[in-house]
Amino acid sequence: MTADASRPRALLLVGSVGVGKTTAVDAIGEELAARGVPGAALDLDWLRRAWPTPAGDPFQHRLELVNLQAVSANMREAGAQVLLAAGVIEAREDRDDYEHAVGCPLTVVRLTAPRELVRERLHRRHELDPEGLVWHLDRFDELTAVLDAAGVEDVTVPIAQDPQATARAVLSAAGF
Template identity: 70%
Template sequence: MGSPSARALLITGAVGVGKTTVTDAVGSELARRGVPGAGIDLDGLRRCWPAPDGDRFHGRLELANLRAVSVNYRDAGARVLVAAGVLERHADRTHYEDAMGCPLTVVRLQAPRDLVRARLHRRHELDPDGLDWHLERFDELTEILDAAHVEDVSVPVAATPEQTARAVLSAVGL
């Protein structure tokens, strides 16, 4: 499995908690510290249509693309791979670790329901159907993640993405 000095973080949580924003902020903080790394948006790696039968969210495509992208980033010198995405099942952790090619730490972001609902309302103000779906999905994913306990550490969102990023890095020992 990859270089022994490389490691991966998967920032997970329900829709609207700030996974992508915090992943970007973690990348900026690592760069500021001089730690070579790469940020990966798992949503982008599976953006394809239509979804095949039995793979509603393109999980197989996501893992195949993650494997290829991770090799390229590690070959380019990245020591920390930081991915934003939803990991719903504890049993899937090994698939993500294998795809990333280095030890994986899963960090779950937690945000108050009212904060997330306000974010989703702003994000989807011109898309009422999308808003309804995301509001329902937040509640659904929160229940799934609470039951699955996929994370190694849980980090509450702070006032800014930068503060949350520093809390994430502290929680994982970086």
């Protein structure tokens, strides 16, 4: 880690659907564990998975932030020095809310991948779910455009074929 290794930090991986955010968070967690760095990994999708969806908050953003704040505090109290999360921030003005929720300095890393590679992944992932496939294919293009316009990331890292190579690239780009 950088200069003050005792101070907790958070690393949020953002990117469009199918780019490999969760896989990369898992690989980063393995890399940090091998280095002896205590941490915790979160998938933000799970922190907002509830129904029904409230009016005016179709992606349950408010619920995600409230849960992220509670879980992050618990993880830091349990000794995590690095909080890893996979998710999406769609607007630059929301970035401060995420840093407040994790309760420590936040670095946002955008993962990118070639469109055709992601489309292949989505076809495999939704092989038995044609409606889900159509939604995710459309959402990939839509969300890519949203992220391009929002510019929420501190650094951008293209994914590698090997998740561990992606993990090392992310950690290097984020100053670890």
